[in-house]
């Protein structure tokens with residue numbers, strides 16, 4: 267069998283990324299230009315700023331990925347690009363660069379769902395064993411996905427309001443922590459002496475959905491009330507209580523989903539899966555159940571293009587192709603692809 | 607020498623291939639197209655009709671703005687990616703200059719206009735010279751329509767207004783300038799990629815990687831940040 271080389275491109279939020287992956291498993295290059303430094307001063311990602319920065323970076327990042335891989339365009343089999351979901355203005359920079367590159371070099375183009383990419387990041391590190399449950403947890407997503415086999419997705423739970431990472435950022439802001447807040451809360455939670463109790467949003471019996479806005483409001487109210495009374499806020503205990511509530515709910519639902527579906531593996535993906543407290547709790551709970559738990563290394567957890575190339579390779583093998591009318595789809599749903 | 611030209615700066619779409627000063631194919635649409643989905647299929651069709659391959663072109667010209675932020679970015683992204691991967695020179699041309707190039711009348715001030723809402727426009731001022739080239743009289747900018755009209759009234763020269771912004775603000779233009787102002791024919795209100803190429807041939811190539819649109823406005827977030835931090839410093 268011939269090797270498959272795919273160029274992946276990802277611009278769905280605030281990272282401009284390109285990567286070349288061999289056979290969906292071996293990373294030949296993985297280039298990410300982050301906007302965090304530019305976006306920091308705004309305390310979050312400003313879509314128009316993100317779009318402008320993507321245009322500045324896009325060809326540089328693709329060139330770097332091709333050079334590091336040591337390949338020419340004619341050595342590639344296809345171009346895979348994040349089609350959605352994400353910020354529309356950001357998505358269409360990647361989509362149009364990918365289409366122009368593919369057109370100029372006579373290559374097929376494949377539109378990839380961002381979340382499928384996060385899940386397939388595991389192909390690049392340790393592999394995927396089906397059936398599996400994937401927990402995608404980031405600033406934009408909190409989802410539980412069941413995969414019976416390669417290319418088959420079933421969404422079994424999602425957030426009804428804020429994404430977990432969004433709640434982390436908002437709580438961090440109230441506590442006066444820098445953006446992005448996740449790592450700071452994680453660190454403080456570990457250092458904390460005490461814990462402030464916050465509610466757990468388990469929703470109705472049996473549900474795999476999430477809700478974080480109530481928890482977020484409870485934390486904000488707690489901090490405001492304390493400040494109004496002139497009391498000092500113990501930032502670390504608040505961070506610990508908030509994190510504990512998030513982890514409790516996420517671990518309980520993930521483990522229950524894994525047991526109910528009888529899976530061999532649970533995969534965590536997305537920026538918040540870098541959270542040490544969450545990793546430890548998930549790993550411990552799943553070990554008890556005898557279920558394999560995998561989290562890719564940090565550079566594959568956060569947004570990158572290698573994961574898009576990896577998912578794109580599975581789609582390529584299944585015969586999936588897009589065309590020059592491919593567009594950015596901010597609200598794209600996770601769809602399955604069927605193997606030939 | 608074969609040029610590819612691309613203008614997606616506003617609602618209209620125009621793509622063209624020109625060989626040695628001769629038009630091969632041009633595709634124009636005034637409709638409010640979705641450029642993200644529509645620009646590359648138009649480019650693909652352009653090459654198919656001309657019967658040439660992407661690698662056969664020698665240079666790329668693109669409308670660099672001002673205009674719709676998203677529209678300008680799509681054109682610039684496509685153009686710089688093609689220029690980089692095909693290793694061809696890239697030239698950016700003002701989208702207002704492209705509109706002005708639709709007007710071939712001598713001795714008048716050409717006022718291309720793109721509506722920017724809330725009484726504002728993107729505008730530049732141009733003049734067609736004896737040798738046929740376009741001279742820029744006022745650099746492109748984001749400004750209040752009333753300021754532009756005051757300036758034109760004061761200058762007292764005959765003016766031709768062109769572009770979608772001129773159509774939208776037709777009444778205000780007539781009221782302000784009366785006999786002094788004229789409207790271009792409606793077919794001149796949409797940019798032509800072939801004329802974009804003509805303008806590009808007189809300009810210097812860009813550095814491809816660092817080439818970005820001429821937005822002519824900073825983002826709202828940056829403006830607010832500057833305001834907040836400027837005030838903080840003053841305190």
Ligand SMILES: [Zn+2]
Pocket residue numbers: 380384404536537568569
């Ligand atoms: Zn992501």
